[in-house]
Amino acid sequence: MELGDEAVGAGRLTEIGAERVRTPMQDSRTVPVSRPAGAGGGFALPQFAGQALRPQDRALAPAPEYVRAGRRMVDSHGRTIRDLRISITDRCNFRCVYCMEPDVRFAPPETLLTVDEIVRVAAIAESLGVRKIRLTGGEPTLHPRLADIITGLAGATDVEVALITNASLLSRDSLRAWKDAGLARLTISIDSLRPDRFARLTRSTSSPAQVIEGVQMSLDERLTPVKLNAVLIRGFNDDEAVELAALARTFGVEMRFIEYMPLDSAHAWDSSKWVSAAETRGAIERVFPLIACDDDEPSSTARTFRFTDLPNDSPARVGFIAPVSTPFCGACSRLRITADGKVRPCLFSTTEWDLRSPLRSGATDDELADFMIDATWTKQPGHGITSHGFVHPERPMSAIGG
Numbered sequence: 001m002e003l004g005d006e007a008v009g010a011g012r013l014t015e016i017g018a019e020r021v022r023t024p025m026q027d028s029r030t031v032p033v034s035r036p037a038g039a040g041g042g043f044a045l046p047q048f049a050g051q052a053l054r055p056q057d058r059a060l061a062p063a064p065e066y067v068r069a070g071r072r073m074v075d076s077h078g079r080t081i082r083d084l085r086i087s088i089t090d091r092c093n094f095r096c097v098y099c100m101e102p103d104v105r106f107a108p109p110e111t112l113l114t115v116d117e118i119v120r121v122a123a124i125a126e127s128l129g130v131r132k133i134r135l136t137g138g139e140p141t142l143h144p145r146l147a148d149i150i151t152g153l154a155g156a157t158d159v160e161v162a163l164i165t166n167a168s169l170l171s172r173d174s175l176r177a178w179k180d181a182g183l184a185r186l187t188i189s190i191d192s193l194r195p196d197r198f199a200r201l202t203r204s205t206s207s208p209a210q211v212i213e214g215v216q217m218s219l220d221e222r223l224t225p226v227k228l229n230a231v232l233i234r235g236f237n238d239d240e241a242v243e244l245a246a247l248a249r250t251f252g253v254e255m256r257f258i259e260y261m262p263l264d265s266a267h268a269w270d271s272s273k274w275v276s277a278a279e280t281r282g283a284i285e286r287v288f289p290l291i292a293c294d295d296d297e298p299s300s301t302a303r304t305f306r307f308t309d310l311p312n313d314s315p316a317r318v319g320f321i322a323p324v325s326t327p328f329c330g331a332c333s334r335l336r337i338t339a340d341g342k343v344r345p346c347l348f349s350t351t352e353w354d355l356r357s358p359l360r361s362g363a364t365d366d367e368l369a370d371f372m373i374d375a376t377w378t379k380q381p382g383h384g385i386t387s388h389g390f391v392h393p394e395r396p397m398s399a400i401g402g
């Protein structure tokens with residue numbers, strides 16, 4: 001499949017320091033992805049999702065004085081943090097094959113951040129420039145005090161609060177309660193519309209019909225825009241791209257396709273199972289011609305397209321999140337807090353910083369703000385998935401929260 005000029009034109013603008021470089025969308029056959037060193041397919045010893053990480057060998061160095069003085073979370077590559085992803089639990093009722101093993105052990109509850117700690121960290125992050133917070137997991141709807149967290153965030157900050165969920169536990173009452181508490185919108189994961197595949201992929205007793213019902217309820221409760229996420233794996237569900245894209249047309253939502261990333265707890269990721277955004281787009285366009293939208297935020301992870309046969313203002317869109325073929329790290333504005341209180345400057349960080357200890361040992365808000373500024377300063381330039389030196393993070397997606 002040859003990609004024309006518009007594909008090259010549709011490449012992402014990344015900015016590192018003063019230089020703006022364009023990264024063309026690449027077809028999965030042309031990206032030299034080598035198997036990460038030591039990526040065992042073997043069966044790892046069961047352990048707490050986040051346990052594998054050794055405590056830091058080195059203390060967190062302070063960021064330069066001028067950075068601290070700016071009271072913004074900026075990294076050494078000139079990127080500013082505006083989006084905070086907070087994992088509120090590492091528990092999940094699914095065991096998705098690209099995420100966690102059936103025998104995963106969860107962190108002891110006392111090591112997880114409390115509702116008050118989550119709200120305090122969020123308020124400090126807002127004072128440092130954060131404008132959006134996404135609550136993640138594991139599966140955040142499993143958290144018994146999710147409504148309290150949302151209420152706390154709405155009371156302590158003015159940030160937009162969103163939630164990502166597998167939608168298997170949604171009810172109209174809970175959606176209404178979260179909306180009333182201050183939740184703005186939802187992102188829902190759905191990787192297959194075929195019950196048998198869905199069961200094999202998620203290793204759960206839930207069904208696509210249940211998730212679709214969750215989509216409809218979320219729309220009814222106006223937790224919009226509702227966005228849908230799917231991870232396509234070659235030879236597994238990559239033949240469902242058109243059906244999944246059709247969901248966007250049926251419900252008037254944005255259906256995003258995320259390239260499969262090496263973040264699974266089994267370290268079983270391998271490039272032969274990976275499908276590029278370009279390939280997925282090509283498959284969809286053979287049925288539904290698309291045209292690039294021109295209103296994507298520079299730091300947005302998704303490149304969105306609308307259907308040429310639908311009105312320009314139709315909310316039905318297709319998006320591609322292509323970290324492997326079209327890295328968007330140059331404009332990254334994201335920081336993550338894990339459920340057990342670690343600051344992860346990058347999704348693929350191999351280093352993370354323990355915020356929970358100062359949080360629980362009497363640090364002031366200013367000291368915690370300095371800590372978050374210092375941790376951000378250490379953020380790596382990008383994920384390096386396609387580089388030979390790539391190191392598969394120890395902490396799996398389920399304990400990071402995506």
Ligand code: SF4
Binds near residue numbers: 323329334346347
């Ligand atoms: S891989 Fe890291 S740097 Fe790149 S976009 Fe994701 S979080 Fe940002």
